[in-house]
Amino acid sequence: MRHARILDCTLRDGAYLVDKAFGENTQRGIIKGLIEAGIDIVELGFLQNEGFGEGKSVFKTPKEAAKYIPKDTTHTEFALMADFSRYDFKNLQDYDPTHRIQNIRLCFFKHERLESLKLIEAIKQKGYKIFIQPVDILGYSDIEILELIEIINKSIPYALSIVDTFGSMYIEDLHRIWALINHNLHQDIQIGFHSHNNLQLSSALSQEFIRMSQNKRNVIIDSTLNGMGRGAGNTCTELIALYMNQKFSYGYKLDRILDSIDIYIDPLKKQCTWGYNIPYYIAGMCSAHTNNITYLLKKNNIASKDLMAILDEIDSQKRKRYDYDLLESTYLKHITQNNIDDHLAFDTLKNHLNCKNILILAPGKSLFTHKQKIYSFMQNTKDLVVISVNFCHQDFKSDFIFLSNIKRYEFWQNDKKFVCIPKILLSNITHDDSENSYILNLNRAIKKGWENLDNSMILLLRILDSFTLKSINIAGFDGYNPFEENYFDQELERNLTLGEIECINTQIVSMLEEYLETRTNDTKINFLTESRFATGVSKLK
Structure with a gap:
């Protein structure tokens, strides 16, 4: 007889990545695929007081979620998650067999536990099987776990889950908590396990949970398709199903699980990311x-x-x-903790930059597609100082390299050409003591109000506003395009979603507007190469 079952929570835990809006076709397709794969329990989403709508895995009542369940469900059961602080349980209808949602999972934070557990009897009386899901079980002391169990044993819910909320659990932690719960929990209550993959242990922990519970208690393992979930993700449904098939002779249909991943999960990776890093x-x-x-x-x-x-x-x-x-x-x-006195470096830079035309080279792809135009400008412009931003390259002779990005600095610091070029650094880069480096206090340039407040181009423009310049000329400051490479060097590329790209572009425009409206000098700004930011600058100049 099977002692372990899989509860797939893709439509709930994975929903955080898509603003809880998978879309109706994806919702129906995932549910159908999981049923055909023989998954034991499918969690359809959240019960909440607000945030619901077409194509969202958020519902006010089980009846609203039931429309996504196909007629033929074989042996699969269905569940919904209710967060104690986000759901009024007065909205929970009595169980209706025609809705086929048998399970309610009650989630709560540690400080809410006493009030939350009072709901067990009320939910049971409405005809549901109730799962108790205490957030962050590692945040409970052994005594607090025993106190929790003592209360739970009085009401006999369907299951109590071990929830590794932050993916911080090791095998030894699982053994300790399992022993504590299994020894003291009423034998009729099943034990669930929900883990996250921050330490690359989610699958191993789930396997160990199944192995050590055999012949001791019926258990339920949470998983998601391809591990889809916020941050590092969850135990992969395909991995735990494979383990249970091979080691315990279960009969999950892996081809249907893989179909669901191919058709519904892989396309989502274009708009969101998850997994260990x-x-x-x-x-x-x-x-x-x-x-x-x-x-x-x-x-x-x-x-x-x-x-x-x-x-x-x-x-x-x-x-x-x-x-x-x-x-x-x-x-x-x-x-900004390195609050240095930069007056000597600043005064020295004045001698190099004042009354000069400045050419800023950003590492956008247009730097090379418009190389000849840039070369011509460099040859024909008198009193020119060239400043490259966070990079150096043999095709462009720079007078200075400006660096505020610590990762770019550490990437380039062993390059022989980079070492020889004078550098303008901000004080967050604290470990450069070379003679040709000028370190300026980051507080000269940083401003609050934007998530991307440390954009290097914006910081450099603010720094340059302290000097008396003839002109500022910009090349390679293209802006981010979600459909093509953005840098001249593939090693500089960033892994960004469409939403992140839109946010960065919008915030750069906003910071440029603020810079132009508040700058001290009215130095002329000229874009040598195409940039999505050029129009906004020309309007405000």
């Missing part, structure tokens, strides 16, 4: 909400060690949620 590894290591990482990754000037340092500066409980104002202030504090 170093930033989400850091989130798991720090037990931090993935939204903290997502926000900080929008900064141009953020290295992995900075992510770790910034999260370490935030209280361990506060980083389990996300406070964007706190993140912004902590980030700014981190990058």
